[in-house]
Amino acid sequence: MRLRTLITGGAFALILGACAGLPDGMTVGEYCANPDKADEAVCQLKVEIDGQSTALADTNMSLSKARQMADDAMAAAQSAQASADSAQDTANRALRLGQTAMLKEEDLICKTNVIQKSDIGTCEPGYTVMGCTQTRYTTRAGGLSFLREVNSEQCRFNSKVLEMNVRCCMTAPVQKALSVPAR
Structure with a gap:
């Protein structure tokens, strides 16, 4: 569940990072209400909050808050990836050590x-x-x-x-x- 949230947050961060030129005073819902912008990625994005999946366009979140949330999610995703890489390295070292320690x-x-x-x-x-x-x-x-x-x-x-x-x-x-x- 947490991994899915991190992946969703990472995708959210990438999409919102590409939308850096969006106006700050506007909510995501207001921005996506414009028919010319309804097909943009930020309007198609769904976010999971407390187990509920909601389209970002259906929220009243401001674009600046959405960007901050995306940045936080990206930082958490990068931290999780670093922890996973470290755990994989430790497991690989333990496996190599175990293989050399086996007696025949x-x-x-x-x-x-x-x-x-x-x-x-x-x-x-x-x-x-x-x-x-x-x-x-x-x-x-x-x-x-x-x-x-x-x-x-x-x-x-x-x-x-x-x-x-x-x-x-x-x-x-x-x-x-x-x-x-x-x-």
Whole structure:
């Protein structure tokens, strides 16, 4: 709704800017009452005020006030365009940053730790817990346990399990290409 008002105001400003030679003491309605001027753009323009669309020629607004209103609308439209451009630039920078930050499979070093008879599974220092599953259970040992917590440091079941697999990953070190001098 606001964008439509700004666009309408921008068109209004352009049309009234072209009509700078119009008399100041006259209202838009009086100016457009002249049959020779009824086909001019300023007489065809509709403006939306508080959700109501009205022909500018049907108002008693003075031409100078209409020009001021058009100037204000143009300033608001330019400000909105500048804000939109800034937001688009920020979004483009964030997109580029996100694309460079995405990890691929070859960027990770992963391994699976098998932990037996414990309720907590962890990884070695430098690794992050990616997932945790109970792999062995017996009804005599209490059956399936519920996974209560998974975070980057550990996973925790509600009771001891016979065996769990803990998936641990870390980012691979960046390999720098070695330059070998030509012989």
